Structure formats: structure tokens, C-alpha cells
Amino acid sequence: xxxxxxxxxxxxxxxxxxxxxxxxxxxxxxxxxxxxxxxxxxxxxxxxxxxxxxxxxxxxxxxxxxxxxxxxxxxxxxxxxxxxxxxxxxxxxxxxxxxxxxxxxxxxxxxxxxxxxxxxxxxxxxxxxxxxxxxxxxxxxxxxxxxxxxxxxxxxxxxxxxxxxxxxxxxxxxxxxxxxxxxxxxxxxxxxxxxxxxxxxxxxxxxxxxxxxxxxxxxxxxxxxxxxxxxxxxxxxxxxxxxxxxxxxxxxxxxxxxxxxxxxxxxxxxxxxxxxxxxxxxxx
Numbered sequence: 001x002x003x004x005x006x007x008x009x010x011x012x013x014x015x016x017x018x019x020x021x022x023x024x025x026x027x028x029x030x031x032x033x034x035x036x037x038x039x040x041x042x043x044x045x046x047x048x049x050x051x052x053x054x055x056x057x058x059x060x061x062x063x064x065x066x067x068x069x070x071x072x073x074x075x076x077x078x079x080x081x082x083x084x085x086x087x088x089x090x091x092x093x094x095x096x097x098x099x100x101x102x103x104x105x106x107x108x109x110x111x112x113x114x115x116x117x118x119x120x121x122x123x124x125x126x127x128x129x130x131x132x133x134x135x136x137x138x139x140x141x142x143x144x145x146x147x148x149x150x151x152x153x154x155x156x157x158x159x160x161x162x163x164x165x166x167x168x169x170x171x172x173x174x175x176x177x178x179x180x181x182x183x184x185x186x187x188x189x190x191x192x193x194x195x196x197x198x199x200x201x202x203x204x205x206x207x208x209x210x211x212x213x214x215x216x217x218x219x220x221x222x223x224x225x226x227x228x229x230x231x232x233x234x235x236x237x238x239x240x241x242x243x244x245x246x247x248x249x250x251x252x253x254x255x256x257x258x259x260x261x262x263x264x265x266x267x268x269x270x271x272x273x274x275x276x277x278x279x280x281x282x283x284x
Contacts, residue, residue, distance in 0.1 A: 002030050003099050004082030004160065008072035009090035010038040013047050015203075022093035022201075024055050028100035034079055035060040036072035070169035070177045077163050085163055087155040091203045095124075098199035102157040105195045117189035118158035118182075122198040128205050139194050143186035147230065147239040149246075150179045152192055154202065162189055175214070175221035183229055215251045218244050234264040242270060245277035253278045 005023050009016050016035075023033045037044050037060060048060040061079070063072065077085055086102070088094060102119050109116055120141070125133040141151045155178070166184040169177045186192055222244040230236035241261060245253050253261075253274055261274055 001084070001103065002032060002082040003028065003084045003086065003103065004077075004080035005031060005033045005099075006073050006076035006080065006085065006087045007033060007035045007090060008038055008069045008076070009035060009040065009044060010066065011040045011042050011044070012090045013040070013042045013044045015091045016044060017047065018093055019088055019090050020051060020058065022095070023088060024057060025096055026094065026099045027096050028103060031057055031099060032081060033058045034076040036076050037062045038068070038072050039063045039066040068171065070171045070173065074168045074171065077160065077168055080160055082160060084157060085160045086157040089154060092154070093201040095199045095201065101195055101197065101199060105193075106157070109193060114193070115189075116158075116191065116193040117186050118152075118156035118162065118192045119195055120152045120156050120192055121195040121200055123153055123200045123202045124198045125202050125204045127203075131201075133204075134198050137194055139196070141186065141192045141194075142190075143183050144236075146179060146183050146186065147236045149243060150176075150182070152178075152182050153200070154178060155200070156182065156185070156192065157195075158185065173221055173224055174217035176218070176225060180225055180228070183225075215249070218249050218251060235267065238264045238267055238270045242273055242277075245274065247280075251277075 007019060007023070020033065020035065023031065035048060035058065037048060039062070045062060048058070052058040052060055059079070061075065073087060084103070084106070086099070098121070102121070106116065106119060120137070122137060123135045124131050125135070135153070137151060137153070145151055162185050163181075166181070166188050168181070170180050173180055182192070222240055226237045226240050230240055238261060241257075241264075245251050245257075258274065261270065
């Protein structure tokens with residue numbers, strides 16, 4: 001059963017080498033790796049040419065102009081031949097058993113009469129080359145749970161048809177494209193189920209090119225997701241809004257944020273979280 005892995009990349013050939021190797025060295029061999037080079041100006045093309053000659057499971061495409069990660073992911077998914085699709089970022093790595101474990105777990109759930117919307121796994125977070133945290137995600141996640149937080153992570157494992165049926169990644173979103181996709185897939189197909197083992201190395205090293213460090217992008221993404229998924233649900237709007245001020249983003253709420261939050265209604269727990277974010281970021 002063929003599994004397709006999409007991997008967009010731009011000007012990170014040194015990191016890309018490890019990401020590509022981690023996919024091609026999977027214990028599960030029925031894999032195609034689709035790399036979309038988003039108009040890199042470094043040695044990415046040379047690397048992909050050489051690597052694809054050595055292992056034909058690597059297929060690559062070159063964007064003539066930069067289109068961004070969501071468009072590159074969508075292009076790769078459209079080209080995928082696999083029954084299942086999953087993704088990898090060019091600064092992260094798979095552990096060798098990731099794909100095999102996902103395939104086995106999917107079949108186990110199906111044999112028990114459970115049809116997941118998708119699978120997700122635990123991650124080992126790495127900073128400057130050193131692991132420092134293993135996620136402790138809950139066993140299953142419903143669409144409504146994602147308004148509280150992105151409890152799934154960066155990538156899912158799902159049939160290609162699930163991505164296609166919900167329209168794949170929203171290329172107009174400035175951030176949170178993954179969470180938007182997960183909300184749509186879980187709303188359509190049911191719960192996501194956890195493979196409770198760390199099989200993904202997530203590089204959490206500080207870098208200025210991370211979209212998550214751009215406050216304007218995160219704020220705009222929150223506004224769009226609220227309009228798309230929570231326009232008629234004040235509490236869900238508050239939950240999504242609060243995610244923009246979490247520890248990950250370091251965005252300080254201002255007076256306009258407070259006014260907007262309160263207009264959605266009185267929620268003491270949410271107000272406490274907003275106050276904590278305001279105080280915390282004042283001290284940083």
C-alpha cells in the first residue's frame with residue numbers, strides 16, 4: 001500500500017538533506033516522497049537531482065517563483081499516487097518506524113470497526129540539536145477540541161481522499177493553515193486518533209524565518225479562522241482568539257484585543273488566560 005509524503009522546501013538544503021534521508025530510510029518501503037522546491041536559490045536543485053537518481057522513490061518539482069508552503073503542499077498532494085498521504089517540514093525528521101506504525105495502526109482501528117478521520121502522533125521537540133520535550137497529546141481529538149488548541153500537531157496521516165474532499169490547504173491563509181485543514185477534515189470525517197509513540201522530530205530552535213514569529217500573520221489568521229469556523233459561536237471565537245496569545249507566539253494582548261474579547265461575552269476562565277498573557281509578555 002503506497003504512502004505519499006509531501007515536503008515543501010525553500011533555501012534550506014542543509015536541513016533538507018536530513019529530512020529527505022529520514023523519509024527514504026523508513027522501515028516501510030512502499031513510499032513516494034514528493035518534494036516541492038519553492039524557487040530556492042541555494043543548492044537545493046542539485047541535491048534533489050542527485051538524490052532522485054540514487055532513489056527513484058524521490059520525486060521533485062521546482063516552482064519557478066515562490067508560492068509558499070500551502071500551495072506547494074497542495075501541488076504535492078495533487079500529484080500523490082499513494083492511498084495515504086502525510087507530510088514533513090524541511091527542518092524536521094521522521095523516526096524510522098513512523099510510516100509503518102501509522103499503516104499498522106490504521107489497519108488495526110479499521111479491523112476494530114473504527115474509521116478515523118486521520119491519525120496523529122507524539123513528537124520529540126529538539127532545540128539546537130538537543131531533544132528537550134516529548135509531547136503528551138490526548139488519545140483522540142474532535143473538531144471542536146481544535147478551537148481550544150491545535151492538539152494534533154504539524155502533520156496528519158490520512159487517505160488522500162480526505163485532503164481532496166475538504167479542499168486541501170487554504171493558500172490564502174497567512175498562518176494556521178494546518179489547523180484550518182484539521183478542523184475541516186475532522187468536521188467532515190470524525191475524530192482524529194493518536195498513535196501514542198514519538199515518531200517525529202520537531203525542530204523548535206529559534207529562527208527568524210518561522211511564520212509563527214510574525215504577529216501580524218498570526219492575528220490575521222485568527223481573524224480568518226474565526227470568520228470561517230466560529231462566526232456564530234462566541235465561545236469558539238474566544239477560544240480561537242486566545243490561541244494567538246499563547247506561549248508559542250509571544251504576542252502581547254492590547255486594549256483593542258481586550259475590548260474585542262469581552263464583546264464576545266463574559267468568560268472568566270478566558271479572561272484570566274488573556275490577563276496572564278498580558279502580564280507574562282509585559283515581563284519579557
